[in-house]
Amino acid sequence: MSRVVTFGELLLRLSPPSHLRLTQARSFDLYYGCAEANVAASLSKFGLSVKFITAVPPNELGESSLSMLRSFGVEPISFIQGKRLGIYYFEQGASERPGKVVYDREDSSFSTLKKGMINWEDAFKDSDWFHWSGITPSLTLELAEICEEALTVASRMGLTISADLNYRPTLWKYGKNANEIMPNLVKHCDLLLGGIDDSEKVLGIKVNEKDTQEEIFSNWMNAFPKLKNIVTTKRMDANASSNGISASFWNGKELLHSQKYNISHIIDRIGAGDAFMAGIIYGMIAWPDDNQTALEFAAAATCLKHSISGDINLATVNEIKALMGGSGGGRVSR
Structure with a gap:
């Protein structure tokens, strides 16, 4: 199977137990993860070779x-430097009370x-695929430039390149908007x-009220000619405890839709x-x-993650x- 490389920040996550609010917390459940690290661990669990x-x-904490990561079979290429591991605090929501993230990174x-x-x-x-996300270039201009450095080399070496736009408005603090950095x-x-x-906020591509999803994604492909496939997820009738979720896949010719999953008791x-x-990375390789x-596999994967504590999908x-x-429905596997 393919060898995948991912690049991003590894964070310590602290969450109050039992859906307590951060203001009530006297102890925290501890997890490691975040964005690209979660993708890396999941892909390794699927049997791919991942750095x-x-x-x-x-x-x-660094160790x-x-x-x-190594426990999941991921090979970390780590620079041991600086003084601290980034932290984020996550307050689990419940019912109509949304979850909340506080960054300390x-x-x-x-x-x-x-x-x-x-x-x-x-x-x-010896790698075939490079994955990154919009979180990394949101942190500092230097990291945005490092992303560009990586992408230029990956393109030259012929790797398949994927990205999750992952727009987090609270992270873009260094004087640049996402749509000034991300298109490049x-x-x-x-x-x-x-x-x-994400169209206007991240990619700088305007959306008209009457534009269909196919038209919007076609505009993305026109703006970025190397782009071959676009995927998106949709939450329906959502609150912090239950969601309907489905996904779509645009390949430039047709818009495919996954089956819908109703998740009635969200754990995380x-x-x-x-x-x-x-x-979706595993699905497109397999x-x-x-x-x-590939789309159905990705939709089922995200459905199961909602039943698993921590950042990483253990399915x-x-x-x-x-x-x-x-085979959903909660029957015991014997």
Whole structure:
């Protein structure tokens, strides 16, 4: 199977137990993960060979975070530098009370990476796929430039390139808007995960009220000629405890739709988009000529992630295939 490289920040997540609010917390459940790391761990669990490039501090938290990745079979390429691991606090929502994230990631080890530090030719050697997300270039201008550095080399070396736009408005604080930075990076992508709301805010492509999803995604492909496939997820009748979820796939010719899943008791929705991203990458590698099956695999993967605590999807390929085949409903597997 293919060898995948991902690049991003590894974070410590602290969550109050039992759906407590942050203001009530006297203890926290601890997890490691975030965006590209979640994708890396999930892909490795699916059986792919995965490298994850990051930076962590020379202390026990840095060591523990890398050990977590290795436990999933991911090969971390880590720069040991700086003084701290980035942190985020996640308050689980319930019913009509939404979840909440508080970031504490300024001056993290990852943010001290500089252009020229990473030998991208070596990092991409013997690899087929590079995945990144819009979170990394949102953190500092230097990291945006490092992303461009990586994407230029990956394109030259012929890797398939995917990205999750992952727009987080609270992270863009260094004087640039996402739509000033992201188009220059997205132009390298073959596969993109994003939604209609990202069009103007992230890609700088205007949307008219009457535009269909197909027209909007066609405009993306016209703006970025290398782009071959676009995927998006949709939540319906959503609150913090229950969602309907489905996904769509635009290949430039037809818009495919997955089956809809009704998730009635959400355990943890953090990482659901990353589970979908890992699912679509795996699906396109496993079924390169069957976009519908790849999409169904990704939709089932994100559905199962909602039942799993922590950032990382622990569902196996067989469990995801079983749900695709209609084996949901909570029966005990014996």
